[in-house]
Amino acid sequence: MSSNVLQGQTALVTGATSGIGKAIARNLARQGAVVVLHGRDQARGNALVKELQAEGTSARFVAADLSDAGDTLRLAAEAGAVDILVSNAGLYEFAPTAATDAASFDRHIAVNTRAPFLLVGALAPGMTERGQGSIVLVGSSAARMPAPVGAAYGASKAGAEILTRYWATEYGPAGVRVNTVSPGPVHTEGTQAMLGEHVAVLDTTNARGRAGDPQEIAEIVSFLAGPASSYVNGAVLFADGGERSVLPA
Numbered sequence: 001m002s003s004n005v006l007q008g009q010t011a012l013v014t015g016a017t018s019g020i021g022k023a024i025a026r027n028l029a030r031q032g033a034v035v036v037l038h039g040r041d042q043a044r045g046n047a048l049v050k051e052l053q054a055e056g057t058s059a060r061f062v063a064a065d066l067s068d069a070g071d072t073l074r075l076a077a078e079a080g081a082v083d084i085l086v087s088n089a090g091l092y093e094f095a096p097t098a099a100t101d102a103a104s105f106d107r108h109i110a111v112n113t114r115a116p117f118l119l120v121g122a123l124a125p126g127m128t129e130r131g132q133g134s135i136v137l138v139g140s141s142a143a144r145m146p147a148p149v150g151a152a153y154g155a156s157k158a159g160a161e162i163l164t165r166y167w168a169t170e171y172g173p174a175g176v177r178v179n180t181v182s183p184g185p186v187h188t189e190g191t192q193a194m195l196g197e198h199v200a201v202l203d204t205t206n207a208r209g210r211a212g213d214p215q216e217i218a219e220i221v222s223f224l225a226g227p228a229s230s231y232v233n234g235a236v237l238f239a240d241g242g243e244r245s246v247l248p249a
């Protein structure tokens with residue numbers, strides 16, 4: 001993807017040091033946005049800044065732990081005035097409910113639900129003052145597709161979906177759009193680390209017969225963040241390969 005459609009805009013991408021977030025950040029930078037990259041890992045953040053700057057695009061990195069409310073607000077302050085917020089950082093710990101302790105449940109809610117809540121609360125008022133902005137959340141098909149494991153993750157992502165609809169209503173009249181892309185399984189560093197030698201299971205879950213690539217999600221984020229989707233507000237767009245039938249063809 002390259003065009004200058006986002007020239008003059010600044011985008012904050014959370015969780016840009018890995019997987020889907022890295023692909024999103026690359027895309028937005030190549031579309032002309034100045035990108036504020038976020039993650040916890042300073043070394044990976046610096047490497048991506050270098051890579052993007054070598055391409056002639058503009059990026060800087062801010063480290064913050066989104067499980068901490070104060071650190072999340074510091075990230076918002078250090079990002080400054082942004083036109084585009086992509087809330088992508090997230091964690092998934094797939095365990096049965098009885099094996100999910102309070103700390104794991106709280107981690108999911110803090111990073112996947114509360115952090116976007118705090119970032120939107122801190123950054124959307126500036127967007128409304130300027131009369132324009134676009135917020136894109138990365139949700140998950142897990143919010144709609146139950147499984148025998150991962151209930152805490154599904155709940156945290158369901159929160160992101162309903163927040164999208166609230167914020168579309170709250171901020172839409174002032175020119176700020178809020179949408180979510182909800183991916184099905186995608187091959188990333190995170191899913192590789194979680195599944196190891198069993199990672200191919202991700203390719204068996206949907207009608208396309210394969211998991212997604214981070215770039216396929218990044219293209220949707222670019223669409224939702226940019227002017228081509230100017231009439232889209234409060235949408236939850238599923239990018240999950242389609243439902244797989246259990247009946248024989």
Ligand SMILES: NC(=O)c1ccc[n+]([C@@H]2O[C@H](COP(=O)([O-])OP(=O)(O)OC[C@H]3O[C@@H](n4cnc5c(N)ncnc54)[C@H](OP(=O)(O)O)[C@@H]3O)[C@@H](O)[C@H]2O)c1
Pocket residue numbers: 014015016017018019020021038039040041042044064065066067088089090091092111138139140141182183184185186187188189190191
């Ligand atoms: N991959 C999938 O199959 C899939 C499917 C549906 C939805 N999603 C969603 O897509 C998003 C990205 O997933 P991914 O697979 O690309 O993940 P990933 O490869 O594990 O990367 C996760 C990113 O989030 C950041 N992050 C995690 N915990 C954080 C914390 N406490 N504070 C700050 N940053 C934190 C990581 O930063 P550092 O590594 O620098 O700490 C990293 O940049 C997540 O919201 C996930 O729920 C993924």
